[in-house]
Amino acid sequence: MSTTEGPTLIPDDAAAQAMADREAKGKPRKGWFPGLGEKWNALPRQTQWLFLIIVVVIAYLLPILNPPFITTEPGNNWQIALAQMSVYALVAVGLNVVVGYAGLLDLGYVAFFAVGSYTAAMFTSPDSPYLHIPYLWTLPLAMAITMFFGVLLGVPTLRLRGDYLAIVTLGFGEIVRILATIIPAMKGQVGFQNVGHPPGTDAEGQPIFLNSNGTPWYWLTLTIIIVVLLAAGNLERSRVGRAWIAIREDEDAAEIMGVPTFKYKVWAFAIGASVGGLSGALFAGQVGFVNNQKFDIATSILFLAAVVMGGTGNKVGAVLGGSLVAYIPLRFTAIAEFKYLIFGAALVLIMIFRPGGILPARQSLLAYGRTAYNKLREATGKKPAPGQLAPNTGKGAGDE
Amino acid sequence: MTLLELKNVSVHYGRIRAIHDMSFKVEEGEIVSLIGANGAGKTTTMKTVSGLLNASSGTITFAGEDITKMRAHIRVVQGISQAPEGRGIFPGMTVLENLDMGSYGRKDRSGVTKDLDRVFDLFPRLKERTKQFGGTMSGGEQQMLAIGRALMSNPKLLLLDEPSMGLAPQFIRQIFKIITEINNQGTTVLLVEQNANQALARAHRGFVLETGSITHSGTGKELLANPAIKEAYLGVG
Incomplete structure (x- = not known):
């Protein structure tokens, strides 16, 4: 994959890279529900708004609902x-x-x-x-x-x-x-x-x-x-x-x-x-x-x-x-x-x-980069989105 | 035409003088290398040119304009861009976001897209990893990212502070090859290096820095052939 005239990784670097990749994958950045953030971003705008409106309505209703167990009464x-x-x-x-x-x-x-x-x-x-x-x-x-x-x-x-x-x-x-x-x-x-x-x-x-x-x-x-x-x-x-x-x-x-x-x-x-x-x-x-x-x-x-x-x-x-x-x-x-x-x-x-x-x-x-990124995605067509840690990347570099 | 000129520049950290009365010129289209040992004032020189440090005396002229008192973020817009020592990438941003930050001071959207293509041509590796976080990349990739990001402001003068630091020998050759390529595309390069051999071989002209002053200057080849420099910096006597 990286056999172009551009720089390629030497084995040491590739090994370090593989390790970094594994680490990056092993540590979900999005919290207790890995991928939740991505799923949320993938939802259509209307669904997001609908969900937010429900949350806001519940928030407004909290003082009236006075939900048992959650409530601070009788103490406060x-x-x-x-x-x-x-x-x-x-x-x-x-x-x-x-x-x-x-x-x-x-x-x-x-x-x-x-x-x-x-x-x-x-x-x-x-x-x-x-x-x-x-x-x-x-x-x-x-x-x-x-x-x-x-x-x-x-x-x-x-x-x-x-x-x-x-x-x-x-x-x-x-x-x-x-x-x-x-x-x-x-x-x-x-x-x-x-x-x-x-x-x-x-x-x-x-x-x-x-x-x-x-x-x-x-x-x-x-x-x-x-x-x-x-x-x-x-x-x-x-x-x-x-x-x-x-x-x-x-x-x-x-x-x-x-x-x-x-x-x-x-x-x-x-x-x-x-x-x-x-x-x-x-x-x-x-x-x-x-x-x-x-x-x-x-x-x-x-x-x-x-x-x-x-x-x-x-x-x-x-x-x-x-x-x-x-x-x-x-x-x-x-x-x-x-x-x-x-x-x-x-x-x-x-x-x-x-x-x-x-x-x-x-x-x-991203501001300008967003348009550039979309352009990039179109250009690469069916291939996995650029940068999505394609599994064969590390292997290709290791083959050098 | 002279792109950058330092005239009798001195820089102090508090009361400690790091650079003393330094003068040199960088002509348009050149690669100029500053070499020197640890503590010679290489990074200080770079930071003074990019504006992160203020000169305590002397003048700095860029493209005919006095920039001695100009703030660093304005110098970027004027055309001076730095890939800092130790790479200085944003670890929590992705490759693409890092590159995007490089174009922060620009208003021309189409130019930015064009420069992004240029960076991806120079560093195909970055194109493969647009969504990876800067902090999880290997040293060599971080260096590519730092140089690529510096290019995103479409600079007239590219400042590279120890691009070979901490890299494997094979990788150093590649980085230098790319630096020559960037220069061939029309960007003037001012380079600071401990790796004197590569830096001088690639440079049109070079300066040797010792404890805050320039002690030797000449073309890259002249300096490479100079016995004193050979002994002190090239590891042959």
């Missing part, structure tokens, strides 16, 4: 649990942009969550002496403010790499928490009561969005998650997404491919931060109370654990990971005390047996 209110899970899922989706796509280890993500929460609180709570605006306005405002903070943090620090970046972001997370403690206007531990909520009253004149009723908050957050997921999917497939993956894989190589790495790293930070801020504002609204106690390093690590468990770089995995991290302590109240111990152990186990997370990432990164 199921609807409020769902609302909290959805906020964590949204956080994980945002952090996944930074850590998963661009490969920037951010240990201070809780800072953006905090900035979002405080934005919602300070502009809506009656405890705040400042300008008051309707709650829903604080959502875009929180995104804009956290995006600004993302750029502010990113521009000086994104010239650092790996461990150094992680340490600086860790510091940023602490700075925001400590500022919330020492700046009088942010009210430290006293915090802000009665954070606003979206408008609307039911038939009896009661507000729809109550702190004691998780269902509307869950629906609102779920809707936002779907919108954010669609946006993230588009980003993933765009030039920006390809640039992020390249930066994650090898930053210097990305730069000499013509990727403006610094610019796209700042973008990843800004976009990730804005989603973090959005989820913070939703959290503040749902809980109705914000003080400096919820934004510690441990929460940051918990967010990161959600992304890593779900599958770094996979947005659906992030939703799953975020939900799980919130769900497990609520469902199993007996072990809630030990949640960090359990998540720590779970992370270690996942890293050993499933380094890609529950749903490992695998994006298709």
